Amino acid sequence: MQFCDDCGSMMHSDGDVMVCSSCGAEDARDEERAAEFVSTAEQSDDDVIETEEGANFEGKPTADDVHCDECGHTEAWYTIKQTGSADEPPTRFFKCQECGHRWRDYN
Known part of the structure:
Protein backbone atom coordinates (compact mmCIF):
# COMPACT_ATOMS: atom_id res chain seq x y z
CA MET A 1 0.00 0.00 0.00
CA GLN A 2 1.33 3.44 -0.89
CA PHE A 3 0.23 6.70 0.68
CA CYS A 4 0.32 10.22 -0.76
CA ASP A 5 3.18 12.42 0.45
CA ASP A 6 0.96 15.51 0.06
CA CYS A 7 -2.22 14.56 1.93
CA GLY A 8 -1.65 11.07 3.37
CA SER A 9 -4.50 9.37 1.47
CA MET A 10 -4.16 5.93 -0.09
CA MET A 11 -2.89 5.87 -3.67
CA HIS A 12 -3.97 3.52 -6.46
CA SER A 13 -2.19 2.29 -9.53
CA ASP A 14 -3.01 3.95 -12.85
CA GLY A 15 -0.75 2.55 -15.54
CA ASP A 16 2.86 3.49 -14.79
CA VAL A 17 2.04 5.94 -11.98
CA MET A 18 0.45 5.87 -8.55
CA VAL A 19 -2.42 8.38 -8.19
CA CYS A 20 -3.81 9.79 -4.93
CA SER A 21 -7.50 8.98 -4.41
CA SER A 22 -8.13 12.33 -2.73
CA CYS A 23 -5.95 15.10 -4.14
CA GLY A 24 -4.91 13.54 -7.48
CA ALA A 25 -1.16 13.81 -6.85
CA GLU A 26 0.93 11.42 -8.93
CA ASP A 27 4.07 9.52 -8.03
CA ALA A 28 6.26 7.23 -10.11
CA ARG A 29 5.41 3.59 -9.61
CA ASP A 30 8.20 1.62 -7.94
CA GLU A 31 8.49 -1.45 -10.18
CA GLU A 32 10.46 -3.37 -7.53
CA ARG A 33 7.54 -3.06 -5.12
CA ALA A 34 4.80 -3.43 -7.76
CA ALA A 35 4.38 -7.15 -6.99
CA GLU A 36 3.54 -6.22 -3.37
CA PHE A 37 0.50 -4.14 -4.40
CA VAL A 38 -2.90 -5.77 -4.61
CA SER A 39 -5.80 -4.17 -6.45
CA THR A 40 -9.28 -4.55 -5.01
CA ALA A 41 -12.75 -3.64 -6.23
CA GLU A 42 -13.85 -0.09 -5.52
CA GLN A 43 -15.94 0.57 -2.42
CA SER A 44 -19.64 0.79 -3.18
CA ASP A 45 -21.59 3.90 -2.19
CA ASP A 46 -23.80 1.96 0.25
CA ASP A 47 -20.80 1.55 2.60
CA VAL A 48 -20.25 5.31 2.84
CA ILE A 49 -21.47 7.09 5.96
CA GLU A 50 -23.28 10.29 4.99
CA THR A 51 -21.59 12.91 7.14
CA GLU A 52 -21.48 15.88 4.79
CA GLU A 53 -23.77 18.83 5.38
CA GLY A 54 -26.00 18.14 2.37
CA ALA A 55 -26.50 14.41 3.04
CA ASN A 56 -30.12 13.35 2.70
CA PHE A 57 -31.46 11.65 5.84
CA GLU A 58 -35.11 12.26 4.97
CA GLY A 59 -36.92 8.98 4.45
CA LYS A 60 -34.62 7.12 6.86
CA PRO A 61 -36.08 5.57 10.05
CA CYS A 96 -32.61 16.42 13.89
CA GLN A 97 -35.88 16.78 11.98
CA GLU A 98 -36.29 20.36 13.25
CA CYS A 99 -32.90 22.11 12.87
CA GLY A 100 -30.77 19.58 10.92
CA HIS A 101 -28.13 19.21 13.68
CA ARG A 102 -26.13 15.95 13.36
CA TRP A 103 -24.70 13.75 16.10
CA ARG A 104 -23.82 10.15 16.79
CA ASP A 105 -24.59 7.65 19.54
CA TYR A 106 -22.26 4.75 20.27
CA ASN A 107 -24.86 2.80 22.31
Whole structure:
Protein backbone atom coordinates (compact mmCIF):
# COMPACT_ATOMS: atom_id res chain seq x y z
CA MET A 1 0.00 0.00 0.00
CA GLN A 2 1.33 3.44 -0.89
CA PHE A 3 0.23 6.70 0.68
CA CYS A 4 0.32 10.22 -0.76
CA ASP A 5 3.18 12.42 0.45
CA ASP A 6 0.96 15.51 0.06
CA CYS A 7 -2.22 14.56 1.93
CA GLY A 8 -1.65 11.07 3.37
CA SER A 9 -4.50 9.37 1.47
CA MET A 10 -4.16 5.93 -0.09
CA MET A 11 -2.89 5.87 -3.67
CA HIS A 12 -3.97 3.52 -6.46
CA SER A 13 -2.19 2.29 -9.53
CA ASP A 14 -3.01 3.95 -12.85
CA GLY A 15 -0.75 2.55 -15.54
CA ASP A 16 2.86 3.49 -14.79
CA VAL A 17 2.04 5.94 -11.98
CA MET A 18 0.45 5.87 -8.55
CA VAL A 19 -2.42 8.38 -8.19
CA CYS A 20 -3.81 9.79 -4.93
CA SER A 21 -7.50 8.98 -4.41
CA SER A 22 -8.13 12.33 -2.73
CA CYS A 23 -5.95 15.10 -4.14
CA GLY A 24 -4.91 13.54 -7.48
CA ALA A 25 -1.16 13.81 -6.85
CA GLU A 26 0.93 11.42 -8.93
CA ASP A 27 4.07 9.52 -8.03
CA ALA A 28 6.26 7.23 -10.11
CA ARG A 29 5.41 3.59 -9.61
CA ASP A 30 8.20 1.62 -7.94
CA GLU A 31 8.49 -1.45 -10.18
CA GLU A 32 10.46 -3.37 -7.53
CA ARG A 33 7.54 -3.06 -5.12
CA ALA A 34 4.80 -3.43 -7.76
CA ALA A 35 4.38 -7.15 -6.99
CA GLU A 36 3.54 -6.22 -3.37
CA PHE A 37 0.50 -4.14 -4.40
CA VAL A 38 -2.90 -5.77 -4.61
CA SER A 39 -5.80 -4.17 -6.45
CA THR A 40 -9.28 -4.55 -5.01
CA ALA A 41 -12.75 -3.64 -6.23
CA GLU A 42 -13.85 -0.09 -5.52
CA GLN A 43 -15.94 0.57 -2.42
CA SER A 44 -19.64 0.79 -3.18
CA ASP A 45 -21.59 3.90 -2.19
CA ASP A 46 -23.80 1.96 0.25
CA ASP A 47 -20.80 1.55 2.60
CA VAL A 48 -20.25 5.31 2.84
CA ILE A 49 -21.47 7.09 5.96
CA GLU A 50 -23.28 10.29 4.99
CA THR A 51 -21.59 12.91 7.14
CA GLU A 52 -21.48 15.88 4.79
CA GLU A 53 -23.77 18.83 5.38
CA GLY A 54 -26.00 18.14 2.37
CA ALA A 55 -26.50 14.41 3.04
CA ASN A 56 -30.12 13.35 2.70
CA PHE A 57 -31.46 11.65 5.84
CA GLU A 58 -35.11 12.26 4.97
CA GLY A 59 -36.92 8.98 4.45
CA LYS A 60 -34.62 7.12 6.86
CA PRO A 61 -36.08 5.57 10.05
CA THR A 62 -37.20 8.00 12.75
CA ALA A 63 -36.21 7.94 16.42
CA ASP A 64 -38.52 9.66 18.91
CA ASP A 65 -36.50 8.83 22.03
CA VAL A 66 -33.67 11.30 21.35
CA HIS A 67 -32.92 14.89 22.36
CA CYS A 68 -31.26 17.41 20.05
CA ASP A 69 -28.65 19.45 21.94
CA GLU A 70 -29.11 22.38 19.54
CA CYS A 71 -32.89 22.96 19.59
CA GLY A 72 -34.32 20.43 22.08
CA HIS A 73 -36.46 18.65 19.47
CA THR A 74 -37.16 14.99 20.28
CA GLU A 75 -37.43 13.45 16.80
CA ALA A 76 -34.55 12.67 14.44
CA TRP A 77 -33.81 10.57 11.40
CA TYR A 78 -31.07 8.00 11.90
CA THR A 79 -28.92 5.47 10.14
CA ILE A 80 -26.89 2.64 11.69
CA LYS A 81 -23.33 1.71 10.66
CA GLN A 82 -20.82 -0.77 12.05
CA THR A 83 -17.86 1.57 12.61
CA GLY A 84 -15.84 -0.59 15.01
CA SER A 85 -14.99 -4.25 15.06
CA ALA A 86 -17.73 -6.86 14.81
CA ASP A 87 -17.82 -7.50 18.55
CA GLU A 88 -18.67 -3.83 19.29
CA PRO A 89 -22.18 -2.35 19.02
CA PRO A 90 -23.01 -0.34 15.88
CA THR A 91 -23.01 3.47 15.80
CA ARG A 92 -26.25 5.40 15.20
CA PHE A 93 -25.96 8.65 13.23
CA PHE A 94 -28.78 11.16 13.82
CA LYS A 95 -30.09 14.26 12.04
CA CYS A 96 -32.61 16.42 13.89
CA GLN A 97 -35.88 16.78 11.98
CA GLU A 98 -36.29 20.36 13.25
CA CYS A 99 -32.90 22.11 12.87
CA GLY A 100 -30.77 19.58 10.92
CA HIS A 101 -28.13 19.21 13.68
CA ARG A 102 -26.13 15.95 13.36
CA TRP A 103 -24.70 13.75 16.10
CA ARG A 104 -23.82 10.15 16.79
CA ASP A 105 -24.59 7.65 19.54
CA TYR A 106 -22.26 4.75 20.27
CA ASN A 107 -24.86 2.80 22.31
